[in-house]
Amino acid sequence: MQQAPSLREPDAQGAPVRRFKDPAYRPLAADLAGVRAEIDRLDDAIVRLLAERAMYVKDAARFKRDAFQVSAPARQAQVFARVRALAEAHGPTFNGGFEGLPDVVEAAYRALVAGYIACEQTYFGQTEPVDPPPKEDPQ
């Protein structure tokens, strides 16, 4: 029989109420508060890196001629494929792995890059053409 949902937040200080059936699984913290402290520590580092990444996205606007170039769909596809491959490579490294990691990372990057593009479009509006204009790449 299925248990009714508790509708209460989990006890962050309590002992574990479940365990993994996989005997190779190694617990990482004594309680949920300990798990969350590690997640907060990683979020601090991740957001710092996202801010550093944002700085380069802003600078990229100087090399774009129009809104289509700001959006650069071929580069976007390259970024999504690259981070997905990184997640596939790194996923199994940590404590038996995390099966859905490539999907999580790709979805996160799709959302992130959409946000970065919106900001880059705004920054593009704060630029002006250099004079004289450099020759267009014939491709």
Ligand SMILES: O=C(O)C(=O)C[C@]1(C(=O)O)C=C[C@@H](O)C=C1
């Ligand atoms: O590579 C670029 O041209 C960028 O502006 C950076 C970036 C990104 O966030 O990775 C942002 C906008 C483009 O859609 C492509 C990639």
